[in-house]
Amino acid sequence: MLTPEDDTYWREYHVTPRYLAGSLGTGDDPSLRPFVDLDWPRHHLDDDLGRTVFVSPDGRLRIGFFGDDYLLWNIAAYEDPFGPRRWAATFNQNTPPEIVAAFTTALARDYEEGNNRFLARPPVRWGEQTQPLTEAGWTRDWGAEIGTVEIIAPDKQAGVLLDIRCQDPEDEQCLPWSGPPGWGTRAEATFTTRTPGHLIAATAMADPAPLVRYERSIPRGLRDLVQLTPVEPPPPAKPTPLDVRRTAVAQAVERAFRSSPTNPRAVAARARTTSPLAASDARPTALADRQVPSAASSRSSGRRL
Structure with missing residues (x-):
């Protein structure tokens, strides 16, 4: 058993595919950094559990991080801060924070540009939402339930399920997932019907770039499914x-x-x-x-x- 005194305990690895990298296993979470950098109002709901809510200055965006829950991230957008939700997104505790950070970064950028793009209508055709995936080699699972479309990764360890029957704004229409079924291995996200397609695409599930992890932080149920490449230290500077x-x-x-x-x-x-x-x-x-x-x-x- 490795201990902190062992060099291999601190060895970092590039993990591919990224959607199976799991949690960071540390408190340095990049998913909330965009709102920290923007100095948005921050509300601590329970300091012992790390529950935090960021609210945009006009109250139209609310980003909740719930450190004691299965759904760690709960994000909602409003046309009117006193009206009903326009759309909502959730990510569970097995979702790599870098994937959530890609979503929150795109969301913060939309808000800062002041063009209300974060409230844009979703694509009419489901193929527009899944185009980045199909271009990366993901394919449609023709065995999916009638009225749904599922796009599967080449290794069959990730996918996006679209329920094209959904009409109600509160319906969870888009359901990305990765990893084998199980509380400690399956990463899941949900996007309600009116979530803008470009924000869903921003999660970059098919991005080939690896993520960096300690081997011990990768759930045991995922270690046989990922490729680990040691992160080599940079070469010493060439003497002048x-x-x-x-x-x-x-x-x-x-x-x-x-x-x-x-x-x-x-x-x-x-x-x-x-x-x-x-x-x-x-x-x-x-x-x-x-x-x-x-x-x-x-x-x-x-x-x-």
Whole structure:
């Protein structure tokens, strides 16, 4: 069993496909960052459980994060802050926060642009909503229930179910999912009938870019379904010609000092290459002449080297 004292405990991996990466397993959640950056009013419902609600300045967007619930994120939009919801979206606790962050980032951008695009009508044709998926190789499952359309990922471990029979604004029409069934493995989201299609597409379920995780943070039920590639540290910076020259000079001076530690020039040169204060002295050689050690001390120094 790995412990925090083991190097492999802290090893990071690129995880593909991203929709099976699971939770981050840390408190550094990017999904709420857009609203923190915009300094939207923030309400703590229960500090012990981490429940938080962000509200846009005009009250037309509300983003809830419920740290004690199956549905961690609950997002709603309103044409009138005192009227009924225009649309709502939820994401459960197994959804990678980066996928939620893609949605919330697009939502915050729509709001800031001031064109009410976050209230846009959804596409009339269901194919427009699923186009990014089909272009990435996802295909339709012709065995889906009549009145529904399901688009499945190539590995059969993710999909989007569309219920084209839905008419009521509160109906959950679009249901993305990923992972095997189970409380700890199945990621699920819901979007009601009037959720703008471009916001659903922003979740980028089919994005091939990997996500970074510690291996231990990936649920056991998903580890055999993902590809893990160690995150390699960046290569060291390539030394400049000046760096190479300085290193060579320092090595030459050190060799000269070791061969003749009582030589004033060697002592002075070593002081210039190892001490910033000595390097700035205007008369290093004269200073070294005054500090030449006695024969006895030099022999003693030679034994310590």
